[in-house]
Amino acid sequence: MHSIDMLFAYVIGGFGAWAAALMMLVAVQGDRLHRGVLARCALGFGVVGAGMVLSGVVERDARWPILTLAMAAVVGTLVIYRASRQLVGAPAVGRPRRLSEIAALCLALLLAWAAGPRSFALAFHLLCLAVSLGITWTVRRALVAPRNAAEAAMAVTLLLYAGSWAYALHAAVRYHGAEHRHLLYVEPPWLAAYGVMYALLPLLVGAHVLNLANARLDRRLRRQASTDELTGLLTRRALNERAAAWHADVLERERQPAVLLLDIDHFKPINDNHGHERGDEVLRAVSGRLRGTLREGTPLARWGGEEFLVLLDAVSLDEAGATAERMRAAVGATPFAFGDARLPVTISIGVAPWPAGGVFSHAVRESDAAMYTAKHEGRDRVRVAGAE
Numbered sequence: 001m002h003s004i005d006m007l008f009a010y011v012i013g014g015f016g017a018w019a020a021a022l023m024m025l026v027a028v029q030g031d032r033l034h035r036g037v038l039a040r041c042a043l044g045f046g047v048v049g050a051g052m053v054l055s056g057v058v059e060r061d062a063r064w065p066i067l068t069l070a071m072a073a074v075v076g077t078l079v080i081y082r083a084s085r086q087l088v089g090a091p092a093v094g095r096p097r098r099l100s101e102i103a104a105l106c107l108a109l110l111l112a113w114a115a116g117p118r119s120f121a122l123a124f125h126l127l128c129l130a131v132s133l134g135i136t137w138t139v140r141r142a143l144v145a146p147r148n149a150a151e152a153a154m155a156v157t158l159l160l161y162a163g164s165w166a167y168a169l170h171a172a173v174r175y176h177g178a179e180h181r182h183l184l185y186v187e188p189p190w191l192a193a194y195g196v197m198y199a200l201l202p203l204l205v206g207a208h209v210l211n212l213a214n215a216r217l218d219r220r221l222r223r224q225a226s227t228d229e230l231t232g233l234l235t236r237r238a239l240n241e242r243a244a245a246w247h248a249d250v251l252e253r254e255r256q257p258a259v260l261l262l263d264i265d266h267f268k269p270i271n272d273n274h275g276h277e278r279g280d281e282v283l284r285a286v287s288g289r290l291r292g293t294l295r296e297g298t299p300l301a302r303w304g305g306e307e308f309l310v311l312l313d314a315v316s317l318d319e320a321g322a323t324a325e326r327m328r329a330a331v332g333a334t335p336f337a338f339g340d341a342r343l344p345v346t347i348s349i350g351v352a353p354w355p356a357g358g359v360f361s362h363a364v365r366e367s368d369a370a371m372y373t374a375k376h377e378g379r380d381r382v383r384v385a386g387a388e
């Protein structure tokens, strides 16, 4: 959930639900409540809720989710505030003033955004703190004796945020006087229904928002666990997990499952002479060439530092050997170009069958032994286990 913690998500997840509960009241209260005004309030809450959901779904870097939420909070709150002003009969805020307020807020957020994710999160949280203090002060004052329509409208907005429509109306009525007191009356069954929705919907929506966030986190963790960060190939763990199902499928299609273990020759000198970063580039480039020789979907993993493992589905062990030969040639035939430098790289490959009833780790050990034979025989070659 990035810098937005779970509890925050949970509480904000309730806003949309509170708006829904409020709309239900509007629907049954008819023109006793100002439909247009409350519809606008619901729209404002909808914007804030959508921002919240989006901030949970969008994932690009740490600043996007919080910016989405901040913008939605600003726009949504402005919509609600305007509606609240209408509710208490205050004249609409002039466009230039409103625009300059929005611009100042956006500018502050953009400056914090430009300074980096941490300062942005800090700025946003400070903003939230300031708003909380403002809420406490304005509501206290407006409930006791609002000085003007704007203050009453602010109290209504803030109380709506707290989900308490009755108190919001109370604040409105205090400003308007006794002739609006009937607004506070709601038929008891609807009040009970409102209470139930008020209590349950935030739970449901909040749980949904949390589920969305958790599902995304789960997907990201799975992706990270199964993809090697440097090369984009499968990780050893991911290949181990897939091996048994792959084996059963290949045998069912009456093909020969084979295991290929590939190791880059003299990789240490590449690191030592050209630096670790160049070594990483070589690993990526070799991975790309290996991938290019294989059919889409053939499991290819980074098995260790400069070792790769392929699960090959072939007609025979000879054909698996021929594929290994193509992979060796694909890597060794042309030197890798890095700027002006040309770096020849070769690989040694061991091939072993993985027969029906055989154990994966045994096939891997056999291909490993065959690969070491290839190394001892001078490298840049393919050796098939059991072949002379």
Ligand SMILES: Nc1nc2c(ncn2[C@@H]2O[C@H](COP(=O)(O)OP(=O)(O)OP(=O)(O)O)[C@@H](O)[C@H]2O)c(=O)[nH]1
Pocket (backbone or CB within 6 Å): 230, 263, 264, 265, 266, 267, 268, 269, 271, 275, 276, 277, 278, 279, 280, 283, 304, 305, 306, 375, 379
């Ligand atoms: N750049 C880079 N180097 C790595 C990485 N993982 C392992 N290595 C290096 O790979 C080298 C492997 O060296 P050795 O196992 O001695 O083998 P070699 O030099 O390739 O020699 P042979 O395998 O015998 O041909 C070590 O120097 C490791 O530090 C990596 O992710 N990036």
